[in-house]
Amino acid sequence: MSELAVDTSSGHDSAALDSRHDHAPHDDHGGGHGHYTSLGLSNNKLGMWLFLGSECLLFGGLISTYMLYRGRTAKGPGPNQVYDIPFTSASSFVLLMSSLTMVLAVTAAKRRDDGNTRLWLSVTALLGAMFVGGQVYEFTGFYNEGLGFTTSLFSSSLYTLTGFHGVHVTVGIMMLMALRGILTKNRIVGDKAEVVELIGLYWHFVDIIWIIIFTLVYLIPA
Amino acid sequence: MTSNRRGLWAIPGLALVVTILAGCAKNAPQDTWQPAGPDARKIDDLQRFPFYAAGVVGVLVLAVVIFVVWKYRDRGQAIPHQGHGNPLVEVGTIAFSAILLAAVAVPTVGVIFDLAETDDCKMTVNVTGQQWWWEYSYPQQAGIDSPIVTSGQLVIPTGECVLLRLTSRDVIHSFWIPKLNGKKDAVPGRIQLLRMEAETPGIYAGQCSEFCGLSHANMKMDAVALRPADFATWVAAQTAPAVAVSDQESAAGRGEAVFKGQCVLCHQVNGLVDDEGKPLIAQADINLVSGAAPNLTHFMSRTTFAGSTYSLLTEECRTKLMAALPDEFGALYLGGVESGCLNVVELKEWLRNAPDKKPMYPDTNEDGKRRGMPALGLTENQINDLVEYLKTLK
Amino acid sequence: MAIIERPTGEMLRGPVGVGPRASLGMYRRPVETTGWRSWLFTVDHKQLGLMYGITAFVFFLVGGLEALLIRLQLAQPNGKVLSADAYNQMFTMHATTMVFLFVMPMAAGFANYFVPLQVGARDVAFPRINAFGYWCFLAGGLFLNSSWLLGGAADGGWFMYAPNSSALFSPSHGVDFWALGLQITGIASLTGSINLIVTILNMRAPGMSLMKMPIFTWMILVVQFLLLFAVPVITVALFLLSFQRTFGATFFDVSAGADPLLWQHLFWIFGHPEVYILVLPSFGIVSEVLPVFSRKPLFGYPMVVFSGAAIGFVGWGVWAHHMFASGLGPVSVTVFSLSTMLIAIPTGIKIINWVMTMWGGKLRFTTAMLFAIGLIVEFTIGGLSGVTHSVSPSDTQQTDTYYIVAHFHYVLFGGAIFGIFSGFYYWWPKMFGRLLDEKLGKLNFWLMVIGMNMTFGPMHILGLQGQPRRMYRYTTDRIGEGFFNLKFWNQISSLGALILAVGIIVFIVNVVRTARGPANAPLDPWDARSLEWLTTSPPKVHNFDVIPTVSHLDEFFHLKYAENEATGEMERVATAEELMKIQEDNAEQNIHLPAPSYWPLILALALPVTAYGVIYNKILIAVGATMIVLSIFGWALEPSMADDSDLEPPAPSDGPTKELAPIV
Amino acid sequence: MSTDTVAHADRGHADDHGDHGDHGHGEHVDHPDSYYVKIALVLAAITAAEVALSYMDVGAAFLPTLLIMMAIKFVMVVLFFMHLRFDSKWFNMAFWTGLILAILVYVAALTTFRFFG
Ligand code: HEA
Ligand code: HEA
Numbered sequence A: 001m002s003e004l005a006v007d008t009s010s011g012h013d014s015a016a017l018d019s020r021h022d023h024a025p026h027d028d029h030g031g032g033h034g035h036y037t038s039l040g041l042s043n044n045k046l047g048m049w050l051f052l053g054s055e056c057l058l059f060g061g062l063i064s065t066y067m068l069y070r071g072r073t074a075k076g077p078g079p080n081q082v083y084d085i086p087f088t089s090a091s092s093f094v095l096l097m098s099s100l101t102m103v104l105a106v107t108a109a110k111r112r113d114d115g116n117t118r119l120w121l122s123v124t125a126l127l128g129a130m131f132v133g134g135q136v137y138e139f140t141g142f143y144n145e146g147l148g149f150t151t152s153l154f155s156s157s158l159y160t161l162t163g164f165h166g167v168h169v170t171v172g173i174m175m176l177m178a179l180r181g182i183l184t185k186n187r188i189v190g191d192k193a194e195v196v197e198l199i200g201l202y203w204h205f206v207d208i209i210w211i212i213i214f215t216l217v218y219l220i221p222a
Numbered sequence B: 001m002t003s004n005r006r007g008l009w010a011i012p013g014l015a016l017v018v019t020i021l022a023g024c025a026k027n028a029p030q031d032t033w034q035p036a037g038p039d040a041r042k043i044d045d046l047q048r049f050p051f052y053a054a055g056v057v058g059v060l061v062l063a064v065v066i067f068v069v070w071k072y073r074d075r076g077q078a079i080p081h082q083g084h085g086n087p088l089v090e091v092g093t094i095a096f097s098a099i100l101l102a103a104v105a106v107p108t109v110g111v112i113f114d115l116a117e118t119d120d121c122k123m124t125v126n127v128t129g130q131q132w133w134w135e136y137s138y139p140q141q142a143g144i145d146s147p148i149v150t151s152g153q154l155v156i157p158t159g160e161c162v163l164l165r166l167t168s169r170d171v172i173h174s175f176w177i178p179k180l181n182g183k184k185d186a187v188p189g190r191i192q193l194l195r196m197e198a199e200t201p202g203i204y205a206g207q208c209s210e211f212c213g214l215s216h217a218n219m220k221m222d223a224v225a226l227r228p229a230d231f232a233t234w235v236a237a238q239t240a241p242a243v244a245v246s247d248q249e250s251a252a253g254r255g256e257a258v259f260k261g262q263c264v265l266c267h268q269v270n271g272l273v274d275d276e277g278k279p280l281i282a283q284a285d286i287n288l289v290s291g292a293a294p295n296l297t298h299f300m301s302r303t304t305f306a307g308s309t310y311s312l313l314t315e316e317c318r319t320k321l322m323a324a325l326p327d328e329f330g331a332l333y334l335g336g337v338e339s340g341c342l343n344v345v346e347l348k349e350w351l352r353n354a355p356d357k358k359p360m361y362p363d364t365n366e367d368g369k370r371r372g373m374p375a376l377g378l379t380e381n382q383i384n385d386l387v388e389y390l391k392t393l394k
Numbered sequence C: 001m002a003i004i005e006r007p008t009g010e011m012l013r014g015p016v017g018v019g020p021r022a023s024l025g026m027y028r029r030p031v032e033t034t035g036w037r038s039w040l041f042t043v044d045h046k047q048l049g050l051m052y053g054i055t056a057f058v059f060f061l062v063g064g065l066e067a068l069l070i071r072l073q074l075a076q077p078n079g080k081v082l083s084a085d086a087y088n089q090m091f092t093m094h095a096t097t098m099v100f101l102f103v104m105p106m107a108a109g110f111a112n113y114f115v116p117l118q119v120g121a122r123d124v125a126f127p128r129i130n131a132f133g134y135w136c137f138l139a140g141g142l143f144l145n146s147s148w149l150l151g152g153a154a155d156g157g158w159f160m161y162a163p164n165s166s167a168l169f170s171p172s173h174g175v176d177f178w179a180l181g182l183q184i185t186g187i188a189s190l191t192g193s194i195n196l197i198v199t200i201l202n203m204r205a206p207g208m209s210l211m212k213m214p215i216f217t218w219m220i221l222v223v224q225f226l227l228l229f230a231v232p233v234i235t236v237a238l239f240l241l242s243f244q245r246t247f248g249a250t251f252f253d254v255s256a257g258a259d260p261l262l263w264q265h266l267f268w269i270f271g272h273p274e275v276y277i278l279v280l281p282s283f284g285i286v287s288e289v290l291p292v293f294s295r296k297p298l299f300g301y302p303m304v305v306f307s308g309a310a311i312g313f314v315g316w317g318v319w320a321h322h323m324f325a326s327g328l329g330p331v332s333v334t335v336f337s338l339s340t341m342l343i344a345i346p347t348g349i350k351i352i353n354w355v356m357t358m359w360g361g362k363l364r365f366t367t368a369m370l371f372a373i374g375l376i377v378e379f380t381i382g383g384l385s386g387v388t389h390s391v392s393p394s395d396t397q398q399t400d401t402y403y404i405v406a407h408f409h410y411v412l413f414g415g416a417i418f419g420i421f422s423g424f425y426y427w428w429p430k431m432f433g434r435l436l437d438e439k440l441g442k443l444n445f446w447l448m449v450i451g452m453n454m455t456f457g458p459m460h461i462l463g464l465q466g467q468p469r470r471m472y473r474y475t476t477d478r479i480g481e482g483f484f485n486l487k488f489w490n491q492i493s494s495l496g497a498l499i500l501a502v503g504i505i506v507f508i509v510n511v512v513r514t515a516r517g518p519a520n521a522p523l524d525p526w527d528a529r530s531l532e533w534l535t536t537s538p539p540k541v542h543n544f545d546v547i548p549t550v551s552h553l554d555e556f557f558h559l560k561y562a563e564n565e566a567t568g569e570m571e572r573v574a575t576a577e578e579l580m581k582i583q584e585d586n587a588e589q590n591i592h593l594p595a596p597s598y599w600p601l602i603l604a605l606a607l608p609v610t611a612y613g614v615i616y617n618k619i620l621i622a623v624g625a626t627m628i629v630l631s632i633f634g635w636a637l638e639p640s641m642a643d644d645s646d647l648e649p650p651a652p653s654d655g656p657t658k659e660l661a662p663i664v
Numbered sequence D: 001m002s003t004d005t006v007a008h009a010d011r012g013h014a015d016d017h018g019d020h021g022d023h024g025h026g027e028h029v030d031h032p033d034s035y036y037v038k039i040a041l042v043l044a045a046i047t048a049a050e051v052a053l054s055y056m057d058v059g060a061a062f063l064p065t066l067l068i069m070m071a072i073k074f075v076m077v078v079l080f081f082m083h084l085r086f087d088s089k090w091f092n093m094a095f096w097t098g099l100i101l102a103i104l105v106y107v108a109a110l111t112t113f114r115f116f117g
């Protein structure tokens, strides 16, 4: 996905339309960026939202697979043996808060407040890293309790689901850090606030997926 | 555009021909339009209307197209008025389609639930698919006082509903006897129910119809319907163990020895004992992925082998059996494979090199198991002896 | 890529006061506009459209060749042409190739080329992602087919039911190639769908409200939404399969307690929307062609749009009609049976509207038109057999027999393929400035009509006579006698396939001859109705000199014709040439188009590398992963425009756009 | 999509002048950071409640309450943090369609496994 998001840092993919700024009859609609668009929306944001819509079916499939198989623990340990609710609650809380810091980064960027944008981006990345760290720790724990990836249908589907989520978080962190780096280099032209917003959308999505996973997978006993 | 018209006529013409003629096919072993049992008949009665309706709609559409094509071809008329259409036409289509579909839907629902009904079936048979043959095991029940295990040909009594409990030992297969009922998948880990009822004695051909790997094309089966009395005779014969060969020096005796040496690795023959007199139990579970090979105790009571791909009967004996009238059929089938009737050639080919007759994976995989029967490198003498022995398995 | 965009004031605006130099990012962008490089690095939607089309057609020949081998094998009882193993690989790859490597990308090709033109845009929303999509498709297709040389292709059938797809039952790497290859082409579909949806929704010419949009664009929009939501579902399924085969997970391993039906649901939740993904673009094409050659607007345009959307929507609620024999239980079967019947209604509306479009028209039977009419008839036949499947009890007699094979070849070949060929003949002059030969075209059409009915018509009989599909051979003892003798009908079918082959070779001949001939197609050969004809053939690299402002559905037609109040008849008020002249006279200056890029290609290449790694060795995975990360950063950090010195001759940074070369 | 929606869409951008022309309707609503902090606090509170609930025994009410709280959190993040409440209806269309489709399809699929009861 980072294609779509980071793409805009070079804000040129919609450049095809710039000339309209001078010639399209709807001249004034173009606004500051000189991009006339039929819906008056940003291509990148629309693209991101479509992508998130699509992601719903991806995670839906993974979650359903887990739901179907969570009870099938073979000889291995089951959910109730391995889960450590307090710990997971903590890391869920961390991820939830990272959503807040992400919003703060977005608003700062909209205010063209570079200092705070950098700050909150870094904090968000940090919280995200904490969450992933927590996952790694948690899973090593599971593993030591004898819950390998191939132990049972339960373990396979659990690791696959949370693994996919973890990868999404990691990609998010990479995007945040890349953006952070780009900002210091001042390399972006065009609307960097929008890039922050796009990555924000992605980040929040990863968070809401976890909101579901936390309840369905951890809190509801098999 | 005359050629256009002629060309297009062929199409629904064909569709129609199919639907109408399909009913009256001669000697069409798997014809889905010739029900021979109440379940298949329910389906057939249900499907006639949709088929004919579809035929009519098809011809209708074609006729209109041809008319339009001919009537409005460019004769230099003026550019037509750029009208954007008339909703009535669409409303009409919707109404027409909706009515037609409703007429199809209502009876459909009824039949779905009728065919799911199972309480009225007295007898049950466990049907298990594996690559690439079917095993039938008759649990103990009224009329069957000890379990029966056989393969290839499912023997059922006429005039009563038999409930098949389908499952599989490896991949998904699908049990289908077109003239008796629709198909139902045999899914490993699940037990699924299918009604079977035949009205008249005879052999009803069927075929595995879910792709199940290499020899899917060679995974066939028959349903053999016998009058209740004949069925009882068959049960009695099947429940009896195989009689050991008395004369060890005879060909059959030597064959039995070979069998004990090699074949019991996979094949069960009830009543077969080793030198200490202990019963020999096949170890198919450690030699085969599916963990099973056909039980050969009454091999000669069947008329096909290797997943009903090959006939145990010679050509003329087979035609005789197939042509038998309902009244003669029972006796003829219960007679089993008369020595003169045995299709020795193909049976020997099978013993010589089974994977050559029927593609299989005879080599052991990493955990030492095979999928199918290997070529056992038997000498011609051994093969002759084995055939003699197999003949005794009546 | 013919036009290199230049820095403009507004792009450099903003608080971060950086000048053009600093804004150029780290890596230069390529500027080649001719030769092979221009193809490798292009981001132009028309060039990519052609690349999609050409590649897809080659795969069509491959899939067709596989089909011919299948028919050859079945021409005789106990056929000896192919071994059982080869046969199973053959039909699996035949289907996979035709569905994923021919019809889908061919539609993507048409969409890429014509959607921006039809909505009056200069390119798609995300040109680099567009290029990335094409390279993913190519990489995935080649990866898939490389399995033929690396120990055998997938052999589980195109829906690859578990558990037969597990390593225990399919030990070769074929299924691994299949799963990973489709994963890669899936990326192409997903990115493509986002790209096209954004383009269609957000980049329409001024005045083109959704209900003034050309119908082809509409159908593409529906299809892209289907892809957007269907692709992730099979992505999940394929991941589960790969994890099982590669990392020893047990998602479909019954001995571990798994339920094989999980795969069936995941596949068909994708699989049924997929079949409409295959056919709706063709519906769009014929909905363009029929009005043009009937000289009437599409009958009931809003209904055609709506029914298309309805088909797309209901298409999500019928997937289990592929599982009527799987043992879902009577309640589920009933529900899916009824929902499936429902789909007949919106599709029926389309058929009727097409017929009514011709009604009262002024019909010209060009090859494009013939294929469109052919589609109406052949698809209806396939659709009607579909309705007989939806009667689930009789489907238990039909499923997995040749009757099904007949159904879907009528809808696919008589639907999707006829539409595509109609599109070839209709849009060829637009794409190449050359008209395909009409005589050969008609020969091509009739050979294909006769061929397809001979090939697939008999399959109705074979199926109802109980011949299961996916059989590498049929034996003499069960082929029956008389009219329904299976051998006879199989032979007719095989003969038909040969006729089809001839028909397609005629098409190839036609293409070659046309390519040799002069580019002398008139500007508006068909007296067409939609915007793509409001530019040169082939179109200028920036599509339109002036972005038109739309006031009608069928804008182009209404620019040419007006109703004479007196007589009430349509009269020509302008020729295409005149309209073109107007365009050129007020041509816009300083048009910016995205510059070419290396990264889409490199990023796409990283995927098969990774995939080979998954199959053969883990080091390759690392290599591929690094390639991916690096190229994403390269992608992000490349400048939004070319360096001055990239231009020939170097231009002053405030100069107008410099055209380097006309498009190929 | 009916014609009038489209008309609306066109108006949609017609009244979207000014610096943020291509940011849909959202830009007009700008919230102070405190606003988001409050929302975050609510979310945290609900999470706490969820966890607490999972430790006590409330019988039949357990599952529904938990699911409702989950849904509330989910929707709050989407509407406020992701700004969907204030943003273009097209974004809403893209996201909710995906979500609802996913729920319908997968629940239906699980039902055929007799997953629910
Ligand atoms: C282009 C692709 C395409 C299209 C458009 C369709 C369209 C339809 N399909 Fe088909 N289908 C496939 C491709 C397609 N299918 C494929 C590839 C398979 C097999 C997969 C595999 O197993 O390998 C398949 C399999 C398949 C099955 C499963 C069969 C089985 O395996 O047991 C079923 C069952 O219901 C079905 C039904 C339908 C129906 C009801 C329609 C409807 O949409 C058709 C609607 C059209 C009409 C009805 C004709 C026009 C209408 C009128 C003239 C109006 C009046 C008519 C009436 C009122 C009846 N299809
Ligand atoms: C769009 C999809 C599509 C298309 C176009 C086709 C086209 C054809 N299909 Fe296809 N087919 C499927 C999709 C398609 N099929 C699917 C999904 C299956 C199910 C597979 C499964 O069960 O898993 C299937 C299965 C299938 C079977 C059943 C196999 C079995 O179940 O055992 C058969 C059998 O006849 C068949 C035949 C054909 C034929 C003869 C064509 C013909 O129309 C082909 C016409 C094309 C040509 C004849 C090529 C011409 C090219 C040349 C002559 C080469 C010239 C070369 C150069 C000039 C370089 N197909």
Ligand code: CUA
Pocket (backbone or CB within 6 Å): B129, B130, B132, B172, B173, B174, B208, B209, B210, B211, B212, B213, B216, B217, B219
């Ligand atoms: Cu068993 Cu096919």
Ligand SMILES: [Cu+2]
Pocket (backbone or CB within 6 Å): C271, C272, C275, C318, C319, C321, C322
């Ligand atoms: Cu379908």
